[in-house]
Every structure is written in C-alpha cells, then in structure tokens.
Amino acid sequence: MSGVHHQGPACQRPMAQQWRNMNRTASIKDVANQARVAVGTVSNVLNYPDRVSQRTKDRVLAAIEELGFIRNDAARQLRAGHSRTIGLIVPDVGNPFYTSMARAAETAAVLQGSAVLLGDSSQDAGRESNYIDLFQEQRVQGLLISPVGDVTDRLQALRDRGIPSVLVDRSADASSFSSVSVDDDAGGYLAARHLLDTGRRRLAFVGGPVSIQQVADRLHGARRAVAENPDASLEVLDSDGQTVLAGRRVGNDLVGRGPQVLPDGIFCANDLLALGVMQSLAMTHTYRIPEDTALIGYDDIDFAESAVVPLSSIRQPTEALGRTAIELLAEELETGSSAHRSVIFTPELVVRHSTSRTIFGS
Amino acid sequence: MSGVHHQGPACQRPMAQQWRNMNRTASIKDVANQARVAVGTVSNVLNYPDRVSQRTKDRVLAAIEELGFIRNDAARQLRAGHSRTIGLIVPDVGNPFYTSMARAAETAAVLQGSAVLLGDSSQDAGRESNYIDLFQEQRVQGLLISPVGDVTDRLQALRDRGIPSVLVDRSADASSFSSVSVDDDAGGYLAARHLLDTGRRRLAFVGGPVSIQQVADRLHGARRAVAENPDASLEVLDSDGQTVLAGRRVGNDLVGRGPQVLPDGIFCANDLLALGVMQSLAMTHTYRIPEDTALIGYDDIDFAESAVVPLSSIRQPTEALGRTAIELLAEELETGSSAHRSVIFTPELVVRHSTSRTIFGS
DNA sequence: TCGTAATAATGAAACGATTCAAGTAATCGA
DNA sequence: TCGATTACTTGAATCGTTTCATTATTACGA
Numbered sequence: 001m002s003g004v005h006h007q008g009p010a011c012q013r014p015m016a017q018q019w020r021n022m023n024r025t026a027s028i029k030d031v032a033n034q035a036r037v038a039v040g041t042v043s044n045v046l047n048y049p050d051r052v053s054q055r056t057k058d059r060v061l062a063a064i065e066e067l068g069f070i071r072n073d074a075a076r077q078l079r080a081g082h083s084r085t086i087g088l089i090v091p092d093v094g095n096p097f098y099t100s101m102a103r104a105a106e107t108a109a110v111l112q113g114s115a116v117l118l119g120d121s122s123q124d125a126g127r128e129s130n131y132i133d134l135f136q137e138q139r140v141q142g143l144l145i146s147p148v149g150d151v152t153d154r155l156q157a158l159r160d161r162g163i164p165s166v167l168v169d170r171s172a173d174a175s176s177f178s179s180v181s182v183d184d185d186a187g188g189y190l191a192a193r194h195l196l197d198t199g200r201r202r203l204a205f206v207g208g209p210v211s212i213q214q215v216a217d218r219l220h221g222a223r224r225a226v227a228e229n230p231d232a233s234l235e236v237l238d239s240d241g242q243t244v245l246a247g248r249r250v251g252n253d254l255v256g257r258g259p260q261v262l263p264d265g266i267f268c269a270n271d272l273l274a275l276g277v278m279q280s281l282a283m284t285h286t287y288r289i290p291e292d293t294a295l296i297g298y299d300d301i302d303f304a305e306s307a308v309v310p311l312s313s314i315r316q317p318t319e320a321l322g323r324t325a326i327e328l329l330a331e332e333l334e335t336g337s338s339a340h341r342s343v344i345f346t347p348e349l350v351v352r353h354s355t356s357r358t359i360f361g362s
Numbered sequence: 363m364s365g366v367h368h369q370g371p372a373c374q375r376p377m378a379q380q381w382r383n384m385n386r387t388a389s390i391k392d393v394a395n396q397a398r399v400a401v402g403t404v405s406n407v408l409n410y411p412d413r414v415s416q417r418t419k420d421r422v423l424a425a426i427e428e429l430g431f432i433r434n435d436a437a438r439q440l441r442a443g444h445s446r447t448i449g450l451i452v453p454d455v456g457n458p459f460y461t462s463m464a465r466a467a468e469t470a471a472v473l474q475g476s477a478v479l480l481g482d483s484s485q486d487a488g489r490e491s492n493y494i495d496l497f498q499e500q501r502v503q504g505l506l507i508s509p510v511g512d513v514t515d516r517l518q519a520l521r522d523r524g525i526p527s528v529l530v531d532r533s534a535d536a537s538s539f540s541s542v543s544v545d546d547d548a549g550g551y552l553a554a555r556h557l558l559d560t561g562r563r564r565l566a567f568v569g570g571p572v573s574i575q576q577v578a579d580r581l582h583g584a585r586r587a588v589a590e591n592p593d594a595s596l597e598v599l600d601s602d603g604q605t606v607l608a609g610r611r612v613g614n615d616l617v618g619r620g621p622q623v624l625p626d627g628i629f630c631a632n633d634l635l636a637l638g639v640m641q642s643l644a645m646t647h648t649y650r651i652p653e654d655t656a657l658i659g660y661d662d663i664d665f666a667e668s669a670v671v672p673l674s675s676i677r678q679p680t681e682a683l684g685r686t687a688i689e690l691l692a693e694e695l696e697t698g699s700s701a702h703r704s705v706i707f708t709p710e711l712v713v714r715h716s717t718s719r720t721i722f723g724s
Numbered sequence: 725t726c727g728t729a730a731t732a733a734t735g736a737a738a739c740g741a742t743t744c745a746a747g748t749a750a751t752c753g754a
Numbered sequence: 755t756c757g758a759t760t761a762c763t764t765g766a767a768t769c770g771t772t773t774c775a776t777t778a779t780t781a782c783g784a
Binding site (some may be wrong): 029039071076 | 739740741742743744
C-alpha cells in the first residue's frame with residue numbers, strides 16, 4: 001500500500017525516518033545509525049551492558065526507544081542455533097490434569113528464561129508426529145511429551161541432534177530418556193483396592209484404548225488388587241477416548257443393563273470419563289451412586305469435588321510433575337544429555353461420596 | 363559422549379558424513395552437496411517442486427532423506443520477515459471456556475497453515491504485556507487476545523508495524539480493531555431475568571474485579587433486568603479472581619450469613635466461580651441449592667452439567683468464537699488490515715436444577 | 725545446421741542478530 | 755613524556771533460508 005510517493009519538495013523533513021517507522025520494523029542497524037555507533041555496540045548494550053560506557057549506552061537506549069526497536073527473535077536463534085523455547089505435547093488440553101501440569105511447566109520454564117510452546121495431540125499419533133516436526137523445525141531447546149503413539153525412535157533421533165526430551169506422565173527406562181511420572185500401577189491398585197475394601201466385588205474398569213500406557217498401567221494395578229480377592233471380578237469396558245463425552249457413552253450402555261449385570265464398583269481411567277458416566281446415570285435416574293454402583297475416577301481434577309456426587313479419585317501431583325519435568329530437561333541441557341533420570345511420584349487416594357460404603361450384602 | 367576418536371586407519375569410510383550426522387543438523391547446503399546441485403535448487407524442491415525436473419528432484423529428496431534434513435524455521439522467517447505463527451493470549455487456561463476456544467482457534471489456524479502460540483496471562487496485566495513482547499519478538503503474523511489490562515495502545519503500535527490483532531471475547535468499536543465476542547450485557551440480562559422469573563428477588567452478583575470488561579458488562583445486563591422489578595435488589599460481591607477457589611471464598615462468606623440476608627438468587631460471572639460457591643454451600647450443609655438460594659453461572663462449561671447440583675448457565679459458542687477469530691485475522695492479513703469487523707454472538711440460557719423453581723413466597 | 729524459445733539449474737545477495745579479532749582512546753605509573 | 759594497561763568500540767563474518775537475475779541446457783521448427 002501507498003507505494004507511489006514522489007520525492008517532491010512538499011515532503012516533510014524527517015521523511016526517511018517516517019518511512020522507516022511506517023514500513024519496516026526497525027533493525028539493530030537502524031538503531032546503530034540513529035545512535036551513531038556500530039551494530040556490535042548495540043548488540044552489546046542488549047546482551048552485555050557492562051561492556052559499554054554509560055554515555056553510549058544512554059544514546060543507544062534512547063535510539064531504541066525512539067525507533068521502537070524490537071529484537072528479531074528469528075535472527076537471534078538463527079545465529080544461536082537454537083531457540084529459547086521448550087515444546088510441550090499433551091494428549092488433551094481439555095483435560096484439567098494436563099492444563100494444570102502445563103501451567104506448572106510454563107511457570108518453571110519462564111523462571112529459567114524459556115517460553116513453552118503447547119501442542120495438543122488430541123490422542124492422535126498423527127497430530128503428535130506433526131507437532132514433533134513443527135518443534136524440530138523451530139529448533140526447540142527440548143521437548144516435554146506425554147506420548148500417545150510410539151515415538152521412541154523419533155525422540156532418539158531428536159536426541160542425537162542435541163534436542164533432549166523428557167517423558168511426562170510416562171515412565172521410561174532411564175537408559176534412554178529422562179522421565180517424570182506417577183506410579184499408575186500403584187494408582188490403579190489404590191482405586192480398585194478401595195472399591196474392594198468398601199464391599200464391592202463386581203468391578204468394571206472404564207478406559208480408552210489400552211494401547212495408551214497410562215491406561216494399561218492403571219488397569220494392571222486394578223487387576224492386581226482384584227486378584228487378591230478370589231470372589232471379585234473385573235470387567236473391562238473400552239471407551240473410545242478419554243473425554244466426558246466418551247464417558248457418557250459408556251454410561252448410557254451401563255444404564256441399559258439389568259441390576260444383576262451392573263458392576264457395583266466402577267473405576268474410570270480418568271475423571272473426565274467418570275464425570276461422563278456419572279452424568280448418564282444421574283440423567284436417567286435408573287441407578288444411584290454410590291448405592292447401586294460406586295464410582296471412582298483418576299487425576300482428582302478440581303471439578304471432581306463439585307460433581308453431582310462428589311467424586312472419589314486418585315490424586316496426582318500436577319504441579320510437581322510440571323516443575324520436575326522442566327528441571328530434568330534443564331539437567332539434560334547442562335550435562336549434554338548424557339545421563340538420564342526417572343522421577344516417579346506416588347499417587348494418593350481421595351475418598352468422596354461417590355464411593356462411600358453402603359449397607360451392602362457380601 | 364564419544365568425543366575422542368583418533369583418525370586412525372581403523373576408521374570407517376563415510377566418516378566425514380558420520381561426523382556431520384553426529385554433530386550438526388544438516389543444512390540445505392549439505393543437502394545440495396550431497397545431491398550435487400545448487401542450494402537454490404534444493405530450496406526450489408521444497409517450495410516450488412514444479413520448477414525442478416523429476417531427475418534432480420529425486421536426487422534431492424534422496425539426499426534430504428539420507429541426511430535427515432529438517433528445515434530451519436528461524437532462517438526461513440528471518441528471510442520472510444514474519445513467522446507462520448499466531449499468538450493467542452487468554453486470561454486463564456484453567457478455565458475450560460478458554461481452552462475450548464483456544465482449541466477451536468488452533469484447529470482453524472492449522473487448516474490455513476499456521477500454528478498457534480498459546481499464552482496465559484493469568485488475569486495479570488504484567489504477564490499479558492510480557493506475552494505481547496514475546497510475540498512481537500517472534501514476529502507473529504497476528505494476535506488474538508482476550509485482554510485483561512488496557513492494551514489498546516500496544517495493539518495499535520503492533521498494527522502500525524503490520525501485526526494485526528483481533529479482540530476475542532471482547533467487543534471493540536470496529537474503527538480500531540476487529541473483534542469477536544458474545545453479547546455479555548444480553549447474557550447478564552438473561553441470567554438475572556431468569557432468576558427473577560423464577561421468583562427470586564434478593565439477587566447477588568459475584569464477579570472478579572469490575573475493571574474486567576466482561577464482568578462489567580454482565581453486571582450491567584443484570585442491573586438492567588433487576589431494574590425492571592421495583593421490588594428486586596442486586597447486591598454485588600467482589601470476588602478476587604475468577605477461579606473455583608475465589609468462588610469458594612465468596613461461598614464461605616455467604617454461609618456465615620443469616621437466612622434473612624442471604625441472597626435468594628446468585629449470579630456468578632463465570633461457572634468456575636459458581637462451582638466454587640456451590641462447593642462451599644454443599645460442604646457446610648447450611649443452605650441448599652436451589653431451595654434456599656438459586657445459582658446460575660456463565661459459560662456453560664462441560665462440568666456445569668455434572669455439578670453437585672447441575673448448574674444453570676449462560677452458554678457461549680466457544681467453537682464459533684475461536685474459528686471466527688482466526689477468520690477475521692485472516693481477513694485482516696489479506697486486506698492489509700485496512701477495514702475491521704466486529705462479530706457479536708448471542709448467548710443462550712441453559713436451565714438446570716440449580717435454578718429450578720421452588721415453592722416460594724414472593 | 726542454426727536460431728529461438730522454453731525449461732532447468734546456478735549462485736550471489738539479503739534477512740537481522742551475535743561474535744570476536746582488531747583497532748582506538750583513556751588512564752596510570754614512572 | 756612514554757609505554758603499558760585497561761576500557762570501549764568497531765565492523766566483517768556467520769548462521770540457513772529464499773529470491774532472482776544469469777547462465778546452461780534442451781527441444782523444436784525452418
């Protein structure tokens with residue numbers, strides 16, 4: 001726009017400057033000209049203020065102010081070879097568990113001077129891979145990932161290129177990657193054990209594709225608990241997805257069942273699923289929680305407490321997860337990613353009304 | 363690891379190559395060498411495949427594959443002058459309303475070939491400003507922002523530099539910016555009108571600092587409704603913050619009141635606050651919802667439906683908001699941000715049990 | 725066989741910051 | 755006043771792409 005503009009005599013004096021302000025955003029060179037110093041000096045003012053005398057520093061800062069100069073990050077990181085950015089890939093930003101963790105990670109990252117790029121893989125291996133591509137093109141410093149598909153090869157390749165990864169909410173043999181996770185097997189055990197302890201025997205596990213490690217581990221833990229009671233059984237209900245909606249679908253199926261085949265204790269792989277199941281049961285008024293069937297979720301998101309029937313859950317330390325993930329990544333960056341560490345947190349049972357003991361037979 | 367490696371005769375043949383793989387990530391130049399073509403040709407293969415003959419294209423692609431070449435985005439955007447990224451600043455990623463919108467925006471952006479950088483200002487004008495700085499350094503294509511502080515000046519400056527902004531969830535006079543929003547005044551009216559229609563007269567509005575536009579508008583709408591009933595009153599309870607926790611604090615205050623001074627209808631500026639209030643009331647068992655006081659929220663997040671007492675709310679079209687915001691931004695980018703548009707959606711009342719009519723005097 | 729298009733391929737220049745070896749100015753002790 | 759430090763400043767080289775004016779190659783009709 002406004003490309004034609006004769007150099008007539010009507011032009012105002014500070015024209016060149018005006019042009020610059022309008023057209024292009026000022027570069028370090030423009031600042032150098034304005035302040036009548038060399039570009040290197042401007043750079044020093046920005047990066048090593050001690051190396052510059054007060055007098056010139058003032059001049060340069062004034063010029064920066066006047067031109068409204070903003071560093072071009074692309075140029076910086078081209079020179080530096082890497083960005084000041086950390087990639088974070090989570091399976092579902094709609095899940096408060098992940099947003100909570102992401103927030104903690106972001107806070108920790110900002111403290112150490114990095115920004116966090118957040119990607120939502122939506123439980124989709126393809127999207128996940130796309131994000132890895134994107135982050136690789138961006139030359140992120142490192143990657144935090146709560147993987148959905150099988151990404152070990154890709155992460156290995158990244159690491160060979162000097163981009164370390166930390167697995168989040170997923171344990172790894174420390175030989176290949178650092179990781180920070182919560183003991184899902186123990187959590188699954190806790191949940192099922194609690195249902196058994198309150199008298200339930202016909203348990204059901206509701207969980208997305210078992211190909212997801214977390215789901216598999218939680219199920220495994222539950223199986224372990226159930227195996228301790230010979231008269232107990234565990235049915236597995238596959239939910240496609242880990243959302244409230246998916247939970248509602250499973251709930252609708254359950255509602256159609258007769259009381260004899262209804263599980264008397266339901267363990268959902270996360271709170272979203274549990275709330276979905278709860279919605280179905282509550283809406284149809286066919287069965288009551290916890291009288292007809294107990295319900296326990298996983299993650300202990302904020303909304304579990306304020307659910308129709310306050311939801312029992314397994315609490316994970318989201319803040320600690322996010323913070324530690326960043327710390328581990330920082331370690332890898334310093335040590336040159338030679339050694340890896342795995343931090344495993346322990347989950348915690350939170351009992352609420354959805355599993356309270358009832359006057360119960362067997 | 364493996365830093366020392368004498369050039370003894372035991373070395374394998376493709377050593378130079380091996381070094382390259384280990385050390386540096388391959389550049390377009392390396393690819394050019396490997397494929398025995400000029401750098402420009404490689405670039406053409408990547409950007410204008412039609413300009414290159416099949417033969418050389420094959421050679422280049424093979425080289426890319428072999429070296430594991432990954433474009434360096436920093437270099438690209440240094441040359442291009444801008445990134446392929448859109449900045450999005452929201453006040454609270456813990457609020458499902460915003461994540462939902464962000465997701466919609468992200469989806470729409472990916473379709474048009476851009477990535478979205480998500481920033482959480484945490485309702486803090488300082489953080490908000492920091493994100494604007496960051497995005498400006500990153501030379502984002504454009505900015506979607508749900509502003510907390512007064513950012514008009516900054517956005518104006520950005521626009522002058524060719525970076526357009528779209529205000530999200532906040533209307534603007536179309537003279538300066540495009541915006542996409544929901545009529546908050548109408549929403550506030552809807553909510554208060556509904557409480558009045560179901561017999562409530564002593565209303566309370568719970569909302570964060572009124573300095574936030576959305577809060578102010580919703581309150582204004584509520585006032586408008588209340589003014590229509592001479593015997594109705596509206597009390598304003600300031601919550602510091604818009605979170606579940608803030609709501610719980612307000613709720614605890616309410617619980618301490620005698621029944622005469624307890625509002626019989628509470629309108630919270632968003633669902634998080636409402637759920638917090640609900641938690642307090644439910645935990646102490648002092649007052650019941652909706653018998654002693656009705657409760658209505660705003661946003662209609664997924665969790666409203668599965669609350670202890672299913673929460674009435676005002677629904678906003680989050681998907682449409684996010685999608686439209688990206689569309690408006692795309693328009694600005696095409697037209698050179700000359701003209702601006704404001705899209706205003708209409709909110710919708712969703713009635714659930716938390717406001718159901720009770721056997722009630724006047 | 726030659727001239728003329730069309731088609732491919734080339735490689736230098738530019739983008740904007742950082743780095744660093746080299747140069748200049750100021751300071752100080754003798 | 756000189757030489758030696760120290761304190762600042764300079765500006766060319768560099769990072770990895772894309773662009774584009776040239777040059778090389780090929781194809782085709784006369």
